[in-house]
Amino acid sequence: MAHFSENWGFYTLLTQLPTFMKDTLKFELEKTGVMSALPYLVMAIVLQFAGHLADWLRSKGILTTTQVRKLFNCGAFISQTVFMLLAAFLLTPAGAVTCLTIAVGLGAFAWSGFSVNHLDIAPQHASVLMGLSNTVATLPGIISPVITGYIVQNKQASEWQIVFYIASAIYLVGAIIYGVFASGERQSWAKDKLQIVRTVKSEQCYSNSAVEVDAA
Structure with a gap:
């Protein structure tokens, strides 16, 4: 759900931001491309900082992995909810442009949360889990432009406000669900079976050795 929520806002702005700027903000066509790229440039820069900060907080023991993932992901989603609503007003x-740039830029913190969470909960299955979540998270790229096209038929500011309201609501739902259910701990179903077998064998060997010592 977190991946889906982030991609909804991401794809909505990626596909519709130039049109929004041209129709509502009356940007000239040659300026639209530059301004539309600005939020994603900011996101690329912030992502470097967010990733290193997340690792530093974990390595120093300041926060647990679960706390880091929830703080970064939920904090980003709630902030994006606020700035998307501000952009609508x-x-x-x-x-x-300022609000949308901040909203997209803060998405970098969310990527430092949910996108690496697969490695936390099931490292040996991370590729499969990422494939599954990314498949679901690709749906906004298909659904969002269709819904936006259905809503924005007269190029009115009020119509674009509805588009931003929907994105904000999805961000908020994603924050709530991730905050309640997410974990940064390795799950029991994802433990290495070979490691379990070795542990059992080691315990058996230790028990046998103890019996032999007692017998002697």
């Missing part, structure tokens, strides 16, 4: 060029 501040329909001015400077205000909307």
Whole structure:
């Protein structure tokens, strides 16, 4: 759900931001491309910081893995909810671009949460889990443009506000679900069977040795 939520906002802006800027903010076509790329440039920069910060907090024992994942993911989603709502109300060029840039940029912290969570809970199955979650998370790239096209038929600011309301609601739902159910601990079903067998054999060998010593 976290991956789906992040990608909903990501794909919505990726596919619709140039149109929104042109129709609502009255940006000239040549400026639209540059301004549309700005949020993702900020995200790329913030991602480097967020990833290193998450690892540092874990390695220093300041926060547990679960706490880091929940803090980064839920914090980012809630912040994105706020800034998407602000963008819906501040329909001015400077205000909307600033809010949307911050919203997308903060998504970098979410990627430092849910996207590596597969390695935390099941390292040997991480590729399969990522494949499954990414499959579901690709659906917003298909659904979001269709819904946006259905809502925005007259190029009115009020129609774009609905688009941002939907994205904000999905971010908020993702934050709640991840905050309640997410874990950064290795799951019992993902433990290495070979390791379990070796542990059992080691315990058996220890028991046999103890019996031999007692017999002697």
